[in-house]
Amino acid sequence: MPSDVDAVQLRGIGKRFPGVIANHDVDVTIRSGTVHALIGENGAGKSTLMKILYGVQRPDDGTITIEGKDVVLKSPTEAIDAGVGMVFQHFMLADNLTVLENMVLGAEKLHGIGDAARTEIRRISDRFGFDLDPDVLVEKLGVAARQRLEIAKVLYRGARIIILDEPTAVLVPQEVEALFVNLRELKDAGNSVLFISHKLDEVLAIADDITVMRRGTTVGTADSHTATKRQLAELMVGSELPSPETEESTVTDTVELSLDGVTLTDEFGRNLLTDLSLKIRRGEVLGIAGVEGNGQSELVETIMGMRIPSAGTIKLGDQDVTHWHTRQLREAGIGYIPEDRHRHGLLLDAPLWENRILGHQTRPPSAKGMWINRKGARQDTERIVADYDVRAPGIDTPARALSGGNQQKLIVGREMSGDPVLLIASHPTRGVDVGAQAAIWDHIKRARRAGLAVLLISADLDELIGLSDTIQVILRGRFVGTFEPSKVTPQDLGTAMTGGEAA
Ligand SMILES: Nc1ncnc2c1ncn2[C@@H]1O[C@H](COP(=O)(O)OP(=O)(O)O)[C@@H](O)[C@H]1O
Ligand SMILES: [Mg+2]
Incomplete structure (x- = not known):
């Protein structure tokens, strides 16, 4: 029963x-x-914010208004007096005491320690469905029951505003359901519940209103009736970012890469790739879909000059590059995000700035004439770290010390530097966190708008559909279907990828 006065208003809160x-x-x-x-x-x-509202932490800035009254909370006792109670992530119960003893401990003045207390506990337990026996030892209780006791404890102390910090982290799904029943009862009785979580399904199931925090500040609010998981995830990690969806087509007429009848045979004369033809134009992303091991790696290695085709031609612009070496291809303007970043993308024990040079040792800013340009490489690494939001203590940090997402952002930054005309991207966001994934998508999209041609190999069908202008399906080394991303579903692709078996 929402009343006119807001339960809590936090304004301009800061804490360092x-x-x-x-x-x-x-x-x-x-x-x-x-x-x-x-x-x-x-x-x-x-x-931190919840501890401020519960008087555990003092804010450096801002104001707290509870039920219309401005308050300064110097301790949890003062918060409780103002009607705020908090259940922490780690419970604070005494195992060797009973439910009743835990309830009244420190609150003896309210209902004593005898029958009045017992009656009050029973009342709370019955009213909200907590199912608590006052005389049971806490050590006999499971996690869910302990949590209910913690909630009952703050109600016993008169809380009307109840903070639950990640309450479902310790519960199994059935217990989460039961907790939600309790929370709805609390709400129906006029209480306000602050439910902290990062599980979006739960939030949408239980919350009326949603506030999203990112990097220490509130970045948005949402109505749980209309919000979607995707929107909330976007707000959590940064709204500009996390959809692979490209907007308008930027495909031009200028062909950057063409393959004509490319066939690759192994040492026993078997075809690894058979008669592959494709064209990628300036501003176009060509996606390759396929079950792993159907020739994707061989295709990339053939284009990158690591394997020599037994038939067919590969052209970069008008130039026949079929027999060029990897280094020549890179110098001609191909960026290459390899499939296995640990084996081919990075020297893990070398510092970031040396990794900037890897594969780029013959070109500025890593090279000056025949020599390695240490200063140029270092400066450009600083630029990549800033532009690509590579979270690292510094450019002298070994690559090994970075998270997978940050390693990958470094590789993408390196491969996009020097404005390549063509990017060969093998699984560019595999194994990276959602924020880094979004950042990488964003960089590919921006470069595409600026005219980059991209060959995108990915096992993430949403990524392929979102980023690509055209999708080719590869099966046993042959192209078996061409799809328009706006008209294809992951299911359609799945069917083509398995040669119809999944239909
Ligand atoms: N008592 C503290 N001393 C120093 N840093 C802290 C303290 N409490 C939290 N932090 C830092 O403040 C940031 C926010 O933490 P926290 O409020 O726990 O985030 P969340 O609950 O959203 O995971 C983190 O960088 C954390 O390390
Ligand atoms: Mg927390």
Whole structure:
């Protein structure tokens, strides 16, 4: 039963720890009688904000208004007096005491420690469906029951605004359902619940309102009736980013890469690739779909001069490059994001700036005449780290110390440098987190708009459909179908990729 006065208003909240801005410019409004979800990736600042609302942390900036009254909360006791209770991620119960003893501990003044307390516990337990026996030892309780006891404890202390920090992290699905039943009861009784989570299905199932935090601040609100998981995920990681969807076509008439009848045989004379022909134009992304091991790697290695075709021609623009070496191809303007970044993409023990040189040792800014240009390479690595948001302590850090997503962003940044005319991208976002994936998509899209031609090999069909202008399906080394991404579904592709077996 939402009332006119908001349960909580947080305005301009800021909190700094040494070297970390945990919260800044945080604004949240919790309507009375609602379940309000606070969502965000790990480290977004959710717990810090809730500890501020519960008086555990003092904010450096901002104001807190509870039920219409401005408050300064110097301790949890003051928060409880103002009607706020919090259940932490790690429970704070005494195992060797009973439910009743845990409930009344520190709150003896409210209902004593005897029959009145027992009656109140029973009342709360019955009202909200907590199913708590006052005389059971806490050590006998499972996780879900302990959580219900923690919630009951804050209600016992008179909380009307209940903060639950990632309550479902410790529960199995059936227990989550049961908790949600409890939360709806709490709400129906006029309480407000702050539900912290990063699980979007749960949030959409239980919340009325949603506030999204990213990097310490609130970046948006959403209505759970209309929001989608995708929208929320976008807000959590940065809205500009995470769809592979390209908008308008940027395909031109200028052919950058063409293959004509390319066939590759192995040492026993068997065909690995059979009669492959394709064209990629300036501003075009050609996607290759296929079940792993159907010739994708061989196709890329043939184009990149690591294998020599037994028949057919490969042209870069007008130039026949069929027998060129990898280095010549790179110098002619091909960027190459390899399939296995650990084997072919990076020297893991070398610092980032040396990895910038890898494969680019003959061209500026890594080279000056015949010599390696150390300074140029270092400066350009700084540029890549900034432009591609490579999170690393510095350019002297070994590549090994970076997360997979940041390693991949470094490779993409390196391969896009020097404005290549053609990018061969094998699984460019495989194994990277959603933020890095979005950043990589964004860079490919931007380069495509600027005229880059891209050969995209990916096992992620949404990525292929989103980024590509045309999709070719490869099966046992042959192209078996051409699809228009706007008209094809992942199911259609799946069928073609298996030669119809999946139909
Ligand atoms: N007591 C603290 N001292 C120093 N840094 C902290 C402290 N509490 C949180 N942080 C930092 O503040 C940031 C936000 O953390 P937190 O509020 O726990 O995020 P979330 O709950 O969204 O995962 C993180 O970078 C975290 O390391
Ligand atoms: Mg947290």
